[in-house]
Amino acid sequence: MNYFLGLFVSGLTRGSIYALLALGYTMVYGIIELINFAHGEIYMIGAFTALILASVLSIAGLDAISILVIASLVAMIYSAAYGFTMEKIAYKPVRNSQRLSALISAIGMSLFLQNYVRLAQTSNFLPFPTLIPRFGFLQQLTFQVTSAQFVIFVTTTVVMILLTLLIKFTRIGKSMRAASQDKTMAMLLGVNVNRVIALTFIIGSATAALGGVLISSFTGQINFYIGFMAGIKAFVAAVLGGIGSIPGAVLGSFVLGWTESFGAGYISSDYEDVFAFAILVLILIFKPSGLLGRPENKKV
Amino acid sequence: MSSQATTQPQPRRYLAYARRSLLVSIWFAILTFPIIVIRANTITGTITWRWHNIGWIVGGTFVGSWIWRYFLERKRAGAAATMGPLRQRLAASRAIVAQAVRRPAVARGGIAALLLLVVAFPFVGGMYQTNIMTTALLYVVLGLGLNIIIGLGGMLHIGYIAFYALGAYSYALLNFHFGLNFWLALPVGALVGGLFSLAIGIPVLRLRGDYLAIVTLAFAEITRLVLENWSSLTFGTAGIRNIPRPAIAGIRLTLPQTTTFVYFIMILMVALTIFVVNRLENSRIGRQFVAMKEDFIACQAMGVNIARTKLAALGLGGMWAGLAGVVFAARTTFINPASFTVWESIIVLCTVVLGGMGSIPGVITGALVLILVPEYLRAFAQFRMLLFGAVLVTMMVFRPGGLIQKRRRAYTISAQEKQVAGEIGDPGIQG
Numbered sequence: 001m002n003y004f005l006g007l008f009v010s011g012l013t014r015g016s017i018y019a020l021l022a023l024g025y026t027m028v029y030g031i032i033e034l035i036n037f038a039h040g041e042i043y044m045i046g047a048f049t050a051l052i053l054a055s056v057l058s059i060a061g062l063d064a065i066s067i068l069v070i071a072s073l074v075a076m077i078y079s080a081a082y083g084f085t086m087e088k089i090a091y092k093p094v095r096n097s098q099r100l101s102a103l104i105s106a107i108g109m110s111l112f113l114q115n116y117v118r119l120a121q122t123s124n125f126l127p128f129p130t131l132i133p134r135f136g137f138l139q140q141l142t143f144q145v146t147s148a149q150f151v152i153f154v155t156t157t158v159v160m161i162l163l164t165l166l167i168k169f170t171r172i173g174k175s176m177r178a179a180s181q182d183k184t185m186a187m188l189l190g191v192n193v194n195r196v197i198a199l200t201f202i203i204g205s206a207t208a209a210l211g212g213v214l215i216s217s218f219t220g221q222i223n224f225y226i227g228f229m230a231g232i233k234a235f236v237a238a239v240l241g242g243i244g245s246i247p248g249a250v251l252g253s254f255v256l257g258w259t260e261s262f263g264a265g266y267i268s269s270d271y272e273d274v275f276a277f278a279i280l281v282l283i284l285i286f287k288p289s290g291l292l293g294r295p296e297n298k299k300v
Numbered sequence: 301m302s303s304q305a306t307t308q309p310q311p312r313r314y315l316a317y318a319r320r321s322l323l324v325s326i327w328f329a330i331l332t333f334p335i336i337v338i339r340a341n342t343i344t345g346t347i348t349w350r351w352h353n354i355g356w357i358v359g360g361t362f363v364g365s366w367i368w369r370y371f372l373e374r375k376r377a378g379a380a381a382t383m384g385p386l387r388q389r390l391a392a393s394r395a396i397v398a399q400a401v402r403r404p405a406v407a408r409g410g411i412a413a414l415l416l417l418v419v420a421f422p423f424v425g426g427m428y429q430t431n432i433m434t435t436a437l438l439y440v441v442l443g444l445g446l447n448i449i450i451g452l453g454g455m456l457h458i459g460y461i462a463f464y465a466l467g468a469y470s471y472a473l474l475n476f477h478f479g480l481n482f483w484l485a486l487p488v489g490a491l492v493g494g495l496f497s498l499a500i501g502i503p504v505l506r507l508r509g510d511y512l513a514i515v516t517l518a519f520a521e522i523t524r525l526v527l528e529n530w531s532s533l534t535f536g537t538a539g540i541r542n543i544p545r546p547a548i549a550g551i552r553l554t555l556p557q558t559t560t561f562v563y564f565i566m567i568l569m570v571a572l573t574i575f576v577v578n579r580l581e582n583s584r585i586g587r588q589f590v591a592m593k594e595d596f597i598a599c600q601a602m603g604v605n606i607a608r609t610k611l612a613a614l615g616l617g618g619m620w621a622g623l624a625g626v627v628f629a630a631r632t633t634f635i636n637p638a639s640f641t642v643w644e645s646i647i648v649l650c651t652v653v654l655g656g657m658g659s660i661p662g663v664i665t666g667a668l669v670l671i672l673v674p675e676y677l678r679a680f681a682q683f684r685m686l687l688f689g690a691v692l693v694t695m696m697v698f699r700p701g702g703l704i705q706k707r708r709r710a711y712t713i714s715a716q717e718k719q720v721a722g723e724i725g726d727p728g729i730q731g
Contacts, residue, residue, distance in 0.1 A: 055340035108692025115686035277518035
């Protein structure tokens with residue numbers, strides 16, 4: 001039973017990790033229908049920014065909590081800026097061309113950012129400082145929950161609630177929904193679509209950066225390549241849940257997290273990634289619009 | 301915005317350019333600051349400050365942004381409107397070349413020269429050059445094969461390298477267990493590549509572009525992971541060694557001779573691929589591919605069986621990868637799963653995109669440029685992937701059709717036909 005609970009918690013953590021990334025994917029896809037391949041790279045850049053900042057600050061002699069807060073905030077701001085810039089350079093000019101163009105542009109951006117960090121920093125794994133303090137009350141539980149796991153889970157929940165509120169109840173959320181339904185019509189009704197898209201990238205990237213900081217302090221090491229696989233997995237999660245839907249992204253992430261963790265725990269840990277992809281293929285075959293997605297009817 | 305800019309007097313326009321470029325470079329200086337300037341090494345606990353890098357960023361982005369803006373505005377204004385004297389002369393010379401090529405004597409001479417160059421290459425260039433060229437030719441075959449799927453069929457496939465891997469492994473394993481020779485392995489590899497491509501195609505028939513991309517990527521990763529972990533069959537990450545090189549029955553070739561031999565095998569294979577793809581393009585099924593790419597629904601309405609057409613494109617494309625995989629295994633004599641990562645697929649994708657999707661000369665140019673240029677620019681080897689990324693983005697923004705854009709075969713109506721139509725009074729052609 002404890003083994004099961006352990007796997008359950010580890011699946012939950014993985015799920016929360018994927019969710020922080022999948023939210024950004026789903027938001028971007030909801031509005032411009034583009035798989036932002038470089039989303040994982042934004043997450044990686046967030047983690048690197050936090051690592052660099054944490055090293056500088058710890059030499060300056062700050063305590064762990066303020067380092068965590070400052071590093072996360074700055075990483076979020078920087079990643080948001082990267083996301084914004086990326087959209088202006090690589091996606092805005094191709095918005096009206098074929099969908100294939102935008103997708104290839106996104107792959108190019110991903111390749112570029114990976115190698116940019118590799119050349120500017122290092123190609124080796126770097127140990128990531130443990131920024132999250134130990135919480136006393138977690139020690140009393142019967143099964144193992146680390147503080148990092150706890151913080152990741154809580155953060156994901158909070159972020160998901162905040163994003164849902166943002167999209168449902170604010171003015172900007174309303175314009176996002178309008179832009180995702182029909183960009184031209186939204187423009188005619190006075191929604192600044194360019195700004196809405198830029199803002200979507202900013203919010204998605206900031207969320208990804210938050211994920212980057214938390215996940216890296218959980219796994220304890222980073223390199224320039226971490227974004228790629230995480231990005232693919234998060235996209236798988238977003239597709240599982242039904243791309244474009246925020247609760248769907250979170251649900252999909254948990255399904256993916258549990259699939260991987262139970263598959264690895266009970267069957268074979270060598271094929272962990274295979275389980276993730278297999279469930280993606282299965283869901284797409286039987287329910288192409290994902291768990292919570294709306295089926296898409298194309299009008300001629 | 302752009303029309304305003306063109307009506308402004310020149311000096312003021314340049315001033316505006318300069319100001320915006322300056323702002324862009326300041327933005328990038330701030331944006332790249334932590335990653336470019338500070339290098340934190342958490343193993344040794346040291347921090348290096350590299351202030352000089354900021355100069356590169358500011359300078360580079362200033363110039364870059366100027367050029368970017370210039371081209372973006374020209375693209376918006378339309379190429380024809382701003383055709384300068386240089387471009388006019390270029391277009392004129394291009395027309396002269398095109399006319400010359402059409403003359404049979406010139407065309408024949410050109411083909412003869414090309415043939416001579418191709419045949420002489422391994423004897424003039426030496427083993428090292430021949431090897432590089434063989435690699436480039438492998439990518440030409442891969443590019444042309446992927447071109448069937450992406451360029452003609454319009455399906456974004458980013459798991460193409462999986463079939464290459466399967467081709468390579470089928471030769472290596474069949475040879476290891478049953479002693480199958482290279483020549484028999486060629487059709488087997490092609491068959492394996494094609495069949496697996498079909499098998500992957502069936503479940504994804506219903507998926508649209510982006511989903512297809514992610515599923516093909518997933519399949520490629522699954523293939524690689526299985527090759528890596530199924531050690532009892534594939535020998536896992538250790539790979540397979542001592543795969544025999546191709547041989548002519550009974551004759552043992554020395555290493556340089558084999559290199560030349562493989563080069564010629566590749567030349568023949570490229571020729572065959574070009575022939576097949578060229579014939580395919582204008583065949584009934586090739587036309588169906590293009591129709592499917594252009595408009596899915598209209599194509600279906602015209603009575604094209606989409607499922608069959610999609611599968612045909614996938615199967616045909618996968619075959620070439622399998623074929624190339626066999627040659628790859630025979631050439632390197634050692635294969636392991638690490639040679640078949642997703643990034644290899646993306647390099648093949650790059651060759652297709654850079655060269656021009658759907659255009660045969662384009663894909664050949666793309667493969668040769670992308671493989672040969674990094675080989676000869678060893679000094680920049682570490683920037684190779686960075687540049688690949690930048691190339692993909694810039695190509696998509698400024699020249700989505702690639703270096704050599706595909707020209708559609710179109711019916712041209714001669715003056716005589718027009719006249720006849722005019723007499724009959726066909727309103728469709730008159731205007």
